[in-house]
Amino acid sequence: xxxxxxxxxxxxxxxxxxxxxxAAAPGAEARxxxxxxxSPPHLPITLxxxxxxxxxxxxxxxxxxxxxxxxxxxxGTKKGCDHGQCGACTVIxxxxxxxxxxxxxxxxxGDKITTIEGLGTPDKLHPMQAAFVKHDGYQCGxxxxxxxxxxxxxxxxxxxxxxxxxxxxLLEKPGLTAIExxxxxxxxxxxxxxxSNIADAMAEIAGDKV
Amino acid sequence: xxxxxxxxxxxxxxxxxxxxxEPGAKFIAxxxxxxxxxxxxxxxxxxxxxxxxxxxxxxxxxxDGGLRIGALVSNTRLAADxxxxxxxxxxxRAIVAGASGQLRNKATTAGNLLQRxxxxxxxxxxxxxxxxxxxxxxxxxxxxxxQLGVIGTSDACIATYPGDMAVxxxxxxxxxxxxxxxxxxxxxxxxxxxxxxxxxxERDTVLDKGELITAVTLPRxxxxxxxxxxxxxxxxxAFALVSVAAVVAKDGTGRFAFGGVxxxxxxxxxxxxxxxxxxxxxxxxxxxxxxxxxxxxxxxxLAERTLASVIDEAREMAA
Numbered sequence: 345x346x347x348x349x350x351x352x353x354x355x356x357x358x359x360x361x362x363x364x365x366x367a368a369a370p371g372a373e374a375r376x377x378x379x380x381x382x383s384p385p386h387l388p389i390t391l392x393x394x395x396x397x398x399x400x401x402x403x404x405x406x407x408x409x410x411x412x413x414x415x416x417x418x419x420g421t422k423k424g425c426d427h428g429q430c431g432a433c434t435v436i437x438x439x440x441x442x443x444x445x446x447x448x449x450x451x452x453x454g455d456k457i458t459t460i461e462g463l464g465t466p467d468k469l470h471p472m473q474a475a476f477v478k479h480d481g482y483q484c485g486x487x488x489x490x491x492x493x494x495x496x497x498x499x500x501x502x503x504x505x506x507x508x509x510x511x512x513x514l515l516e517k518p519g520l521t522a523i524e525x526x527x528x529x530x531x532x533x534x535x536x537x538x539x540s541n542i543a544d545a546m547a548e549i550a551g552d553k554v
Numbered sequence: 555x556x557x558x559x560x561x562x563x564x565x566x567x568x569x570x571x572x573x574x575x576e577p578g579a580k581f582i583a584x585x586x587x588x589x590x591x592x593x594x595x596x597x598x599x600x601x602x603x604x605x606x607x608x609x610x611x612x613x614x615x616x617x618d619g620g621l622r623i624g625a626l627v628s629n630t631r632l633a634a635d636x637x638x639x640x641x642x643x644x645x646x647r648a649i650v651a652g653a654s655g656q657l658r659n660k661a662t663t664a665g666n667l668l669q670r671x672x673x674x675x676x677x678x679x680x681x682x683x684x685x686x687x688x689x690x691x692x693x694x695x696x697x698x699x700x701q702l703g704v705i706g707t708s709d710a711c712i713a714t715y716p717g718d719m720a721v722x723x724x725x726x727x728x729x730x731x732x733x734x735x736x737x738x739x740x741x742x743x744x745x746x747x748x749x750x751x752x753x754x755x756e757r758d759t760v761l762d763k764g765e766l767i768t769a770v771t772l773p774r775x776x777x778x779x780x781x782x783x784x785x786x787x788x789x790x791x792a793f794a795l796v797s798v799a800a801v802v803a804k805d806g807t808g809r810f811a812f813g814g815v816x817x818x819x820x821x822x823x824x825x826x827x828x829x830x831x832x833x834x835x836x837x838x839x840x841x842x843x844x845x846x847x848x849x850x851x852x853x854x855x856l857a858e859r860t861l862a863s864v865i866d867e868a869r870e871m872a873a
Contacts, residue, residue, distance in 0.1 A: 384557035404560040404602075407589070427590050428657060440630070440659040446586045447660060450560050451604055494656065501655065506634045509650045509790060514639040530790035531654020 389453050393418065394462025402449050409433045411449035412459060420460035420489045424533070431532035434490035434497075435459050441497035443531075460489035463496065472496050475545035483536035491532045495546050498528045502550075520550040556598045562607050566766055569603050571735035574764025581605050581766060583626060584661040586653075587669040594679060596686055610768055613637070619774040622731075625664035625767045629653070629719065632663055641775035644799050647782035648722035654791050664767035667720055667730065667747065670758060671713035672793055673702060684710045685755040695847070701795065704846040704853045706816035711755030712847065715748055715818050721799045722782060723770065724811040724819035731769040732761065741771070748818030758817075778803040779868040783860055784813070796856045802868035806830070810861060812840070815853055833862035 385404045390397060393416060400415055409426075412418045412435070421444060424432030428446040435444045436458040464470030472492050475481070482488040502524055505517045510527045518524050525546045526539075534542065563569035573579045578600030582588055591597040610624040613635050621642070623632060632638060633649040653661065675681040675694040682691035694702055694712050703714045723744045730742045748759055761767075781800045786792040794814035802808035806829045811821035825839035837858035844854055 385559045387560060404558055405555045426593065428586055431654065431656060434656055441656050442660045443586070443656045446589050446657075448560070448582075448585065448589065451582070451585060451606065498655065501630075504634075506630060507639060507646055507650055509647075511650075514643050514646055527790055528655050531656045 387450050387453075389449050391449070391452060391454075392456045394458060400449070404448065404450055406449045407445055408435070408437075408447045408449050408452055408457070409444035412444060412457070418459050418461050421493075422486055422489055424487065424490075429533070430487070430490075431494060432487050432490040434493045434532065436493055436497055439500070441494050458493070460493060463492065470496070472545065472549050475548045476542070479541045479545040479548065480538070481542040481545040482534070482538050487532060487534045487536075491529070491534065491542055494529060494532045495525075495542070495549075498525060499546070499550055501528065522547060525550070555592050556595060556600070558599050559601045560604065561602075562604045564607060566605075566608050566610070566733050566768055567735060567737050569605055569608065570733055570764045570766045572601075572603050572764075573766070574735040574762075576601055579603060579764075583665045584628070585665075586657050586661050587665065591670065594677065596677070596679065605766070616771060621772045623663050623770045623772070625662060625769055627663045629658035629661045629663070629666060630655070632719075633658070642722075642726060642772055643780035644725060644782050644801055645719070645722040645772075647780065648718040648784075648797075648799055651782055651784040651797070652718035663719075663770055666717055667723075667767065667770070668759065669717055672716045673713040674698065676713060685713060685751075688754070688756045698849065699847040700849040701793065701814075702847070702850055703817060704815050704850055705820060705841055705844040706750040706818065707845060708751045708753070708755070710753055711751040711817075713751070713755065714814055714816060715758070716793050716814075718782070718784065718794065718797060718813055720744065720748070721797055721811050721813035721819040723772075724821050725799045725801050725809040726772050726776060728773075729771045730767055731771060732765045733768050734762065734765050739768075744770075744819070745821070750817050755817075776801050776809070778808070779871045781864050781868060783864050783867075785856060785860055796853055796860050798857070798860050798864050800861075800864045800868060802865065802872070804872055806869075808865065808868070810836070810840070810864075812857055815841075815857060829865075833865050834858060837861050 386401050387404055389400050389402055398416055409423055412421050421435055422432040424430035426445045428443040433443055433445040434441050437455050464473045472495050502518050502520055507514050508518055508524055508527050510523055511518050522543055573581055580599040580602055582602045582604050588597055611626040612624045613627055614622045616622050629649050633646045639646050673694055676683050676685050681693040684692050692711055702712045728744045730747050733739045749757055779802045784794045784797040786794050797813035799811045800808055808829055809826055811819045822840045825836050841854055
């Protein structure tokens with residue numbers, strides 16, 4: 345998945361922090377000694393976000409969500425519960441949707457991340473974004489980026505034949521039906537209750553592409 | 555979250571060595587449960603060994619006609635595997651009954667086995683909890699215990715094992731393969747993998763520190779109707795009040811394991827011998843040693859009725 349954070353470098357991290365891992369270049373030792381001895385461990389991390397390579401040096405504790413929002417200033421992805429219960433932080437990593445709050449940026453060194461900003465732009469909306477607007481698939485809008493990232497990935501999952509809880513026959517391909525989409529969207533909570541309009545938006549896009 | 559160092563291991567034995575040697579070191583794979591607990595400082599590792607590069611992500615046939623599932627196979631991939639859907643449908647059914655699509659994409663097979671209880675008192679650092687802080691007491695006993703365990707519990711802890719996947723693995727007689735830092739390997743039957751709490755609820759499984767799960771193996775497929783029925787407060791993305799994993803053969807004999815009721819998937823093989831006695835008698839034998847609380851005594855009735863419903867459904871499907 346990634347082009348490795350060399351395991352042998354870890355020894356330096358406990359005492360040295362970021363500079364040690366960045367090392368290699370002359371002068372690294374001086375930077376090392378200038379650091380506070382108790383500074384929390386940092387790591388160099390490279391992500392490909394919405395097609396662009398981004399190099400960061402982050403506290404190991406930084407979640408992928410915080411890397412996107414606080415360090416790359418891609419604030420489209422939202423922090424709701426920060427515990428994987430609401431789905432507002434959903435992004436697409438190497439083609440699969442995940443909760444970006446429940447994973448460390450360091451775990452995604454070398455990975456390809458797509459956020460809501462990478463799906464479409466205000467001038468050129470992704471069809472799913474346009475369908476959410478058309479069908480009024482939101483009220484306050486806070487959960488919407490996660491809903492849309494999830495919705496796009498759900499249609500891919502159905503087409504790929506990933507089974508779901510409501511599927512009657514596991515050996516048949518799941519259909520692009522309303523009940524399939526509702527079951528698969530259960531990890532995205534909308535407190536405004538725009539669910540039926542979200543389902544309509546998804547149905548329109550699913551219908552377009554069948 | 556407490557600060558920690560982070561590395562990626564390249565070799566399972568090396569990973570096991572580091573975690574065995576260093577106090578405060580832990581493995582991380584999908585991280586969906588561990589990071590949740592680290593944010594609450596219920597888990598406070600000082601070093602994380604990320605095992606994602608260990609290449610334990612294949613599903614292969616075994617020599618005796620079963621499957622070996624790599625520890626890092628995601629829940630989504632395992633549920634979607636064509637052989638699993640065809641020959642071990644109860645496993646696919648159980649996995650897709652759990653969590654959300656996002657979580658299943660990230661969570662691994664080994665991590666699913668190692669997920670910790672969702673007891674609300676375990677999750678609240680202000681509450682006494684013998685599992686979180688041994689010796690501090692159990693606020694769940696006498697507290698709000700509707701979701702909690704009815705059997706296999708102890709005076710120290712009434713938490714449940716929360717997962718679905720392992721309940722299916724229990725009726726399939728799966729095994730867990732591990733490796734330690736000294737290279738020693740062992741195979742643990744799923745029946746023995748999770749502990750009942752006794753006086754040490756802080757220990758969820760029989761794994762030693764630094765012992766790394768490398769695979770879960772399934773024996774040859776078990777013929778019959780495979781079902782997983784999960785009863786919960788909402789129809790998706792919720793933990794089980796009671797769940798039943800079942801494989802029912804044409805002659806009416808069956809294997810049944812229960813989730814949501816105990817520290818581990820709960821199965822009593824002796825109760826499966828005479829299916830003609832009917833679900834009431836079977837459930838009575840399975841739950842003979844139950845010690846429910848006032849709040850969760852309903853789970854015994856629910857378990858019996860869910861079992862009855864599953865047996866009926868299996869009959870209809872076989873007909």
